[in-house]
Amino acid sequence: xxxxxxxxxxxxxxxxxxxxxxxxxxxxxxxxxxxxxxxxxxxxxxxxxxxxxxxxxxxxxxxxxxxxxxxxxxxxxxxxxxxxxxxxxxxxxxxxxxxxxxxxxxxxxxxxxxxxxxxxxxxxxxxxxxxxxxxxxxxxxxxxxxxxxxxxxxxxxxxxxxxxxxxxxxxxxxxxxxxxxxxxxxxxxxxxxxxxxxxxxxxxxxxxxxxxxxxxxxxxxxxxxxxxxxxxxxxxxxxxxxxxxxxxxxxxxxxxxxxxxxxxxxxxxxxxxxxxxxxxxxxxxxxxxxxxxxxxxxxxxxxxxxxxxxxxxxxxxxxxxxxxxxxxxxxxxxxxxxxxxxxxxxxxxxxxxxxxxxxxxxxxxxxxxxxxxxxxxxxxxxxxxxxxxxxxxxxxxxxxxxxxxxxxxxxxxxxxxxxx
Amino acid sequence: xxxxxxxxxxxxxxxxxxxxxxxxxxxxxxxxxxxxxxxxxxxxxxxxxxxxxxxxxxxxxxxxxxxxxxxxxxxxxxxxxxxxxxxxxxxxxxxxxxxxxxxxxxxxxxxxxxxxxxxxxxxxxxxxxxxxxxxxxxxxxxxxxxxxxxxxxxxxxxxxxxxxxxxxxxxxxxxxxxxxxxxxxxxxxxxxxxxxxxxxxxxxxxxxxxxxxxxxxxxxxxxxxxxxxxxxxxxxxxxxxxxxxxxxxxxxxxxxxxxxxxxxxxxxxxxxxxxxxxxxxxxxxxxxxxxxxxxxxxxxxxxxxxxxxxxxxxxxxxxxxxxxxxxxxxxxxxxxxxxxxxxxxxxxxxxxxxxxxxxxxxxxxxxxxxxxxxxxxxxxxxxxxxxxxxxxxxxxxxxxxxxxxxxxxxxxxxxxxxxxxxxxxxxxxxxxxxxxxxxxxxxxxxxxxxxxxxxxxxxxxxxxxxxxxxxxxxxxxxxxxx
Numbered sequence: 016x017x018x019x020x021x022x023x024x025x026x027x028x029x030x031x032x033x034x035x036x037x038x039x040x041x042x043x044x045x046x047x048x049x050x051x052x053x054x055x056x057x058x059x060x061x062x063x064x065x066x067x068x069x070x071x072x073x074x075x076x077x078x079x080x081x082x083x084x085x086x087x088x089x090x091x092x093x094x095x096x097x098x099x100x101x102x103x104x105x106x107x108x109x110x111x112x113x114x115x116x117x118x119x120x121x122x123x124x125x126x127x128x129x130x131x132x133x134x135x136x137x138x139x140x141x142x143x144x145x146x147x148x149x150x151x152x153x154x155x156x157x158x159x160x161x162x163x164x165x166x167x168x169x170x171x172x173x174x175x176x177x178x179x180x181x182x183x184x185x186x187x188x189x190x191x192x193x194x195x196x197x198x199x200x201x202x203x204x205x206x207x208x209x210x211x212x213x214x215x216x217x218x219x220x221x222x223x224x225x226x227x228x229x230x231x232x233x234x235x236x237x238x239x240x241x242x243x244x245x246x247x248x249x250x251x252x253x254x255x256x257x258x259x260x261x262x263x264x265x266x267x268x269x270x271x272x273x274x275x276x277x278x279x280x281x282x283x284x285x286x287x288x289x290x291x292x293x294x295x296x297x298x299x300x301x302x303x304x305x306x307x308x309x310x311x312x313x314x315x316x317x318x319x320x321x322x323x324x325x326x327x328x329x330x331x332x333x334x335x336x337x338x339x340x341x342x343x344x345x346x347x348x349x350x351x352x353x354x355x356x357x358x359x360x361x362x363x364x365x366x367x368x369x370x371x372x373x374x375x376x377x378x379x380x381x382x383x384x385x386x387x388x389x390x391x392x393x394x395x396x397x398x399x400x401x402x403x404x405x406x407x408x409x410x411x412x413x414x415x416x417x418x419x420x421x422x423x424x425x426x427x428x429x430x431x432x433x434x435x
Numbered sequence: 436x437x438x439x440x441x442x443x444x445x446x447x448x449x450x451x452x453x454x455x456x457x458x459x460x461x462x463x464x465x466x467x468x469x470x471x472x473x474x475x476x477x478x479x480x481x482x483x484x485x486x487x488x489x490x491x492x493x494x495x496x497x498x499x500x501x502x503x504x505x506x507x508x509x510x511x512x513x514x515x516x517x518x519x520x521x522x523x524x525x526x527x528x529x530x531x532x533x534x535x536x537x538x539x540x541x542x543x544x545x546x547x548x549x550x551x552x553x554x555x556x557x558x559x560x561x562x563x564x565x566x567x568x569x570x571x572x573x574x575x576x577x578x579x580x581x582x583x584x585x586x587x588x589x590x591x592x593x594x595x596x597x598x599x600x601x602x603x604x605x606x607x608x609x610x611x612x613x614x615x616x617x618x619x620x621x622x623x624x625x626x627x628x629x630x631x632x633x634x635x636x637x638x639x640x641x642x643x644x645x646x647x648x649x650x651x652x653x654x655x656x657x658x659x660x661x662x663x664x665x666x667x668x669x670x671x672x673x674x675x676x677x678x679x680x681x682x683x684x685x686x687x688x689x690x691x692x693x694x695x696x697x698x699x700x701x702x703x704x705x706x707x708x709x710x711x712x713x714x715x716x717x718x719x720x721x722x723x724x725x726x727x728x729x730x731x732x733x734x735x736x737x738x739x740x741x742x743x744x745x746x747x748x749x750x751x752x753x754x755x756x757x758x759x760x761x762x763x764x765x766x767x768x769x770x771x772x773x774x775x776x777x778x779x780x781x782x783x784x785x786x787x788x789x790x791x792x793x794x795x796x797x798x799x800x801x802x803x804x805x806x807x808x809x810x811x812x813x814x815x816x817x818x819x820x821x822x823x824x825x826x827x828x829x830x831x832x833x834x835x836x837x838x839x840x841x842x843x844x845x846x847x848x849x850x851x852x853x854x855x856x857x858x859x860x861x862x863x864x865x866x867x868x869x870x871x872x873x874x875x876x877x878x879x880x881x882x883x884x885x886x887x888x889x890x891x892x893x894x895x896x897x898x899x900x901x902x903x904x905x906x907x908x909x910x911x912x913x914x915x916x917x
Contacts, residue, residue: 193821351610
């Protein structure tokens, strides 16, 4: 159970109990807390990204023998050089925008990230990546970062672009708002004029109530209060005019909202964005225009490129870091359905104005020898080389300016991961 | 009617979607155990709710062209909301929703592989209304809502929508497909921790050849394709057979369909399945605020096993359990968006309201019927209450109250409640059932009643205040519990 208000009440913070003035108070708070302006955008490639179709070892003959129909041809990949183990790598041909950002030195690809005994369950896997906990339980790793901030924390410190709170953002201190669509984030009324205003005033006052000794109900009050306290600031984001055109995909529109929140300076520091469809068990088809994986890459590329150009135009790229994850990579050999089943380690993407771009870690060797140390599961899946928590640690310490050992529960720092 | 703490109200919120005034009247005359029996034995009540679609006195529907719930998915959604509000077999709809969440299948993927019309058919067609008598997945679940779990599982493994959804249609000897095999263990039966990765690989081989074939009338139907079945023995980490045997023997291809049947039998009878289902039933029917006592889980699991996986005695046991009736179980669940929406309609009124007006709000609240987020179903409980979803609930309350403005004012006036702000408030707090309100909340509602001027009881004021008050009450956190 992740009860936010209970903890809050226990810690004796009285400021919220008064509080018709809470919204303005929170805005001030947000401005103070947002003063460093640095943003973290956590991007979930949901479903289990087949990173071998995204970052292709195009000189590895085993890649093509194990993927006779879905291997991306060497002649098509966007070559980006070799990693430290001298494996030549190329991006999926549809990732032309990411290639551009890579060439500008602002895109890092961290290979073979995962953990020991990796879960092949979507749900447990997502929980593990969200928490950094081997059982996938407890608060989110970003949520624990929010809990490390001085109280009280403004709810709009975080902005979740999906409809429900992702595990990554679950925290004790703050109910991060879910704002899938800024324009619909409003308070309506069956009446107009002064009647409508009276309703809204009542709703704001009611939402500041704290039901003592009813923590489960307090959770709903918490959400209600956060909603009422964030309405006006979110409305400013709904009115944002970007400097570039974003694709009309869920992901593109979510990135547009992120850029809007940054540009309007509403105090948000962490964002959560997801784009799904990566569970490509069948008809993965990375090669044909409008094939399933081809489209996934198109969505990813076009949304990120529009965002990159927009925030660069706004002078905000320096303050931006995007970090991707996916619950697992996929099986190396294709299955009978032209797809791939659940696998293990995968590739994480980091992109931002202060990212030291390039290839981190080493690619797997795809030969089928069961003793191949870069693989596991009888050489069926990619074995991890870098614990994903080492990547989180780098971000927590070097970008968020917090203490990764305290937040992750142990010191996961690892050398050679200086992407930020 | 709805005195919030009444036992019948509690029962109707859990075994149904709250009560219409006539349901309070009907079940209110019974003892609680009689009411449980009446709800569980819904077979004796005519299943005629669909015949009321389009009739005066009921919710309306809105479509592009003729209402086509067997081929247009938004119409299928409207039909289900209509049933939830108007059915006289509320537990059937409630259990169908339970199974929909349990075997969570999404329309989009099926429609993408077929067409919008066929995707809807395979999800929702009523066989008596389909040209080729296709019975969609939800109709199968509805027909078996309190049936035998093994039968449901067998039907699901052969369900057209499921064979698309978890890719069973492509599971072949040369390339076994793990998707269905994994989820049948992880999500449908024994649960995480009670199977191993090698079990997933073996399970995939069990279901090789459980594919789809196109019938002469163009319908995709389950077919066992012997040539695609992998015939070697399959060994599991758990017992598949009653004698403790863990190995499904090697069989001829012609006989290979029995592999899957044995496996499903074994999973249905696995004691971990019994406990896994009991745990889900606890959260769905009894409480999300405290965990199930182990003794309760054991009792329900034993009922399940002793009755050969029949769900009717299981649900009866759940609803008659002392834990269900314990005061701590009242208002101890977070209402799912459809539970909230349907209860609000039942309590506020529906004359002139269209089921279509629930669809976008439900999406904003995070629950689109026939489109669960993934095969694990909706992530219920506190996850529903992200801020955007909370606003969507308040805004649905606003839409419904605005739509019913005239009816609300008229009904309150006819009930003689227009005399004072206080009597209006008391009246609507009785019509709408909420978890107990702290006095400071009722005080805020009182000050709202006169916030824009003293009480006069004029028609204009009655309409403004009844709709505004209903909006505020249905938007209260206390109304989001059930």
